[in-house]
Amino acid sequence: MNISMYNREFVCFFVVELTFVIVLAYVCLTSHQTVNHKTRIHKQARSNHSVKEENVSPEELRRETGQSCVFPVHSPSLVPCQQNNLREKRRILKEALPWLDLETTLNASKTLLPGGYHQPLGCASPQRLAIIIPYRDREVNLKILLNNLHRVLQKQQAEYAIFVVEQDNSTPFNRGVIKNIGYLEAKARCHFDCFTFQDVDLVPESERNTYWCGARALHHSRELDILKYRIFYKNHFGGVITFNETFFSAINGYSNLFFMWGGEDDDLFHRLLKKEMPYEFSRYPRYTALTHKKDPHHTKEERAVYGKSHLRFKNDGLNSMGRLYRLISVDYKPLYTRIYVSVNQTEVLTQLKHYGIRL
Numbered sequence: 001m002n003i004s005m006y007n008r009e010f011v012c013f014f015v016v017e018l019t020f021v022i023v024l025a026y027v028c029l030t031s032h033q034t035v036n037h038k039t040r041i042h043k044q045a046r047s048n049h050s051v052k053e054e055n056v057s058p059e060e061l062r063r064e065t066g067q068s069c070v071f072p073v074h075s076p077s078l079v080p081c082q083q084n085n086l087r088e089k090r091r092i093l094k095e096a097l098p099w100l101d102l103e104t105t106l107n108a109s110k111t112l113l114p115g116g117y118h119q120p121l122g123c124a125s126p127q128r129l130a131i132i133i134p135y136r137d138r139e140v141n142l143k144i145l146l147n148n149l150h151r152v153l154q155k156q157q158a159e160y161a162i163f164v165v166e167q168d169n170s171t172p173f174n175r176g177v178i179k180n181i182g183y184l185e186a187k188a189r190c191h192f193d194c195f196t197f198q199d200v201d202l203v204p205e206s207e208r209n210t211y212w213c214g215a216r217a218l219h220h221s222r223e224l225d226i227l228k229y230r231i232f233y234k235n236h237f238g239g240v241i242t243f244n245e246t247f248f249s250a251i252n253g254y255s256n257l258f259f260m261w262g263g264e265d266d267d268l269f270h271r272l273l274k275k276e277m278p279y280e281f282s283r284y285p286r287y288t289a290l291t292h293k294k295d296p297h298h299t300k301e302e303r304a305v306y307g308k309s310h311l312r313f314k315n316d317g318l319n320s321m322g323r324l325y326r327l328i329s330v331d332y333k334p335l336y337t338r339i340y341v342s343v344n345q346t347e348v349l350t351q352l353k354h355y356g357i358r359l
C-alpha cells in the first residue's frame, strides 16, 4: 500500500517535471527564433549596400520564425492615422546625393527599416502598400525619386515598402515581366493591400496625391511638367498606377510579351476595359519627369503585333511567368529592397511564337 502510494507520487512528480521541461524548451526555442529573425533583418539594416538575403527564401524565413512578413511589422496602434497639413504643391528635390548622405537624411527620424519599409509611429495606417519600381541603369533618377517619394509617403503616414526590380543586362528590358515580378516577389515577402507601379523618372509634385487603393484602379500621373500638364492622350494609363490585389490578379497582371520600349501600359488599359474594371484618376495628378536617355520606339510591325495583345490576356500575364525569370539576388538595402533578376528572352520569343508571332 505504502509502496504503491509512493509510486503514484513519484509518477505524478515525474509527469509535472516533464511538462515543465517541455514548456521551458518550447519557450526558449520560439523566443530564440524570433530574436534570430529580428537580428538578421536588423543586421542587414545596419550593414552596407550589398548584404545578400543569405540565400534564405521568404518562405524559409517564415517557416523558421512563424512570422507572416519579412519586414519587422509592429502591432499597430488603435488610433487611425490622419492625413493633416498635406501641401498641394511641394518643392521637388532635384539633387542626386551620394547614397550614404541620402540614407542618413532620409532616416534621420529612424523610422525607416531595412528594405525601405516604413510604418507610421503612434497611429495605424489603413493599408500596407508595395511600391514597385521597374529599373535598369537609371541611378540618378532612382536617387532623386527615393529622396522625394519617401518624404511624400511618410507625410501621408503611409505604411509601405519600396521594391526596386532590376533586370540584368543579359536581355532587352521587359517592363511587363519586371512589374509582374515585383508584384509576385513583394507578395511572397509580406501581405500588401495595395500595389503601386511607379516609373523611376516620375516625381510627385503634390503631397495630396495619395498613394492608396480603393475599389478602382488609380492612375496617378495624368499630368507631366514636360507636357505642360496637358493630358498625354485619352487612354494613357502609364507612369504611376495603384491596384488592389484582387483587381490586379483579375486582369492577369501585365503582358509579358512586350520588350524594349513601352506598350505594356496601353495593353493594361485594354485589359481593364475587357474585364470592365472601373478606374479613376488622382485629383492631384502632377508629376515632374526626370531626364534620361530614350529607348528606340517600336517599329510599325511590332506595334501591329502588340496592338492585339490584350486579346491574349487570359494566358499572358501573371499565370505565364513560370520560366520567364530567374531571381539572382534579394538585398534589403536601407532605402529599398532590391530584387535583381534575369529575364529569359528565349522564353518570351517562344511564347510569342505560340501565338504565331515572330519578331
Ligand code: UDP
Binding pocket: 133, 134, 135, 136, 137, 138, 173, 175, 198, 199, 200, 201, 202, 262, 292, 294, 295
Ligand atoms: N526603365 C529603366 N531602364 C531602362 C528602361 C526603362 O529603369 O533602360 C524603367 C524606368 O522605371 C522608367 C520606365 O521603365 O521610368 C519607363 O521607361 P522609359 O522612361 O524609358 O519610358 P518613356 O519615358 O519613354 O515613356
Ligand code: MN
Binding pocket: 199, 201, 292
Ligand atoms: Mn521616362
